[in-house]
Amino acid sequence: MIINLSLSDTNKRSNQEDEEEDISYLKERIRYLTQMKISLERDLEYYRQEMTKLLEPPYIEAMLLEVLNDGRAIVKSSTGPNLVVKISNNIDNTKLRPGISVALNNKGSTIVEVLPNIYDPFVEAMEIEDNPGFTFKDVGGLQNQIREIYEVVGLPIVKPELFKSLGIDPPKGVLLYGPPGTGKTLLARSLAGEVKATFIRVVASQFVNKFIGEGARIVREVFKLAREKKPTIIFIDELDAIGSRRIEMGTSGDREVQRTMLQLLAEIDGFDPLDSVKIIAATNRIDLLDPALLRPGRFDRIIEVPLPDKGARLEILKIHTKNMKLKDVNLDYIAQITEGLSGAELKAITTEAGFFAIREKADYVYQDHFIKAVEKVKKRLEEKKQILGIHI
Ligand SMILES: Nc1ncnc2c1ncn2[C@@H]1O[C@H](COP(=O)(O)OP(=O)(O)OP(=O)(O)O)[C@@H](O)[C@H]1O
Structure with a gap:
């Protein structure tokens, strides 16, 4: 009897242990499958998004030719013709310059994106x-x-x-x-x-x-x-x-x-x-x-188109100083001492004179600033000629 009892006890205990083991196993499975579910749901969402992207009609690439006053623009589409299109409200208008690449919606009716600067020799050239x-x-x-x-x-x-x-x-x-x-x-x-x-x-x-x-x-x-x-x-x-x-x-x-x-x-x-x-x-x-x-x-x-003579140099100096605040400046004299200089160099002189005035915190640009500017530009020119091996 004693033996019987002890046997049944042993059986009971082993059943209980088995059950506990099963429960723990099943709990572990549930945890694992829950994680699997979360991960698969994430994958599903990813593939769903990818599918939407793949099914979306493509944008049309175009080159912007002109922005019109009425919120529209003229573009040259990559498929050929020039189109008059609308500009989507989310486009920053300051970025719209002739020659840039833009994306049109699939109907080709609206600029929906300004494309990053892709290398296009035609646009760049x-x-x-x-x-x-x-x-x-x-x-x-x-x-x-x-x-x-x-x-x-x-x-x-x-x-x-x-x-x-x-x-x-x-x-x-x-x-x-x-x-x-x-x-x-x-x-x-x-x-x-x-x-x-x-x-x-x-x-x-x-x-x-x-x-x-x-x-x-x-x-x-x-x-x-x-x-x-x-x-x-x-x-x-x-x-x-x-x-x-x-x-x-x-x-x-x-x-x-x-x-x-x-x-x-x-x-x-x-x-x-x-x-x-x-x-x-x-x-x-x-x-x-x-x-x-x-x-x-x-x-x-x-x-x-030759180098300017004295009269032309004076005109060029006048053009490039028309918005500058000058005081006691004799442009005629500056034109006289700049023989052999080009229009671009005369323009550089006016800019340099302005910088001399700024450096001195002067309220006006004076003759002295111009004289120094002439010297500076002539010196720079001389150095350039030396480097290029041109002798005058
Ligand atoms: N005759 C001029 N009258 C007024 N500004 C001039 C004149 N010539 C040159 N300039 C000034 O110099 C700048 C450069 O000149 P420009 O580029 O027209 O010269 P270019 O002859 O085409 O030179 P390059 O042969 O180097 O291309 C002009 O944008 C202008 O500011």
Whole structure:
């Protein structure tokens, strides 16, 4: 009996232990499965979001051409045409500059995002100004150049009927040549301002140094954009970088430069002289240019933009000091002592004179500030010439 009792006791205890073990096991399972559930729910949410993203129609990438006054904008869509689109309210309007990349909603009707600065050689290679705020009043001297450039480029834009009725083909392109900083860019930009044309500036040397392999495409795109935004003045700076005479075509870089120039010639040859797209090119080295560029119907008008004479220097100084507070300054004398300096250097003198006045905490800019500024700019120029090995 005693033995029986003890056996049943042992059985009871072992059953109880088993049950406890089972309970503990099941509790452990529940904890594990609850965690699994949480983790799977998290995964599910992630895949749900991914699926929504994948099912969402794509945005359309476009380049901003112009912001209109009524809260809309003109863009050039990556699929081709120019579109007039709305601007979503959450867009910071100060970020909207011509040439930037934007995302349009899937209907292509609204700018919904300003895209980060993605590398697009076409956008980077050119500066575009819809309405350059310059006029001929900003140009000192250069009266003859202003008259000539207005006649051959400006008039055909504002009065094409004059040329049509007389049966005259105006030049398609004008070449400006002269030392650096003499106002070639300024002249072209202010002409665009005078005739209310879009101003597109490209720097030809960048095709060779920066946008290798893209030169011909950029030229094509620039002309396409110019036609879309006409009247347009295309300004090609440093033309010699792609338009130099070449004796041999050794490297692939040379061939690339050649391709870019051929594309440029094809574009110039391809458009109508009465079309309101005009090209102004500039160079410091006309002696290097390929004669092919100077054939009739291409850059057949050549205008020299020389260093300013004394009268022109005075005009340039007056232009760049018109908003400065001057006292007892004899600009005529400053013009006298700055022979050989360019417009850009004269502008630098006015800025430097201002800095001298600021450093001295003066209320006005005095003659002495100008004298010191002239010395400084001349010294800087001298150093530059030494470095470049140019002797005067
Ligand atoms: N004739 C001028 N009248 C007034 N300002 C001038 C004149 N020439 C040059 N400048 C000033 O110098 C700046 C630089 O000149 P600009 O870029 O037009 O010269 P550039 O001849 O095109 O030079 P580069 O050959 O180096 O490209 C102008 O923006 C302007 O402020």
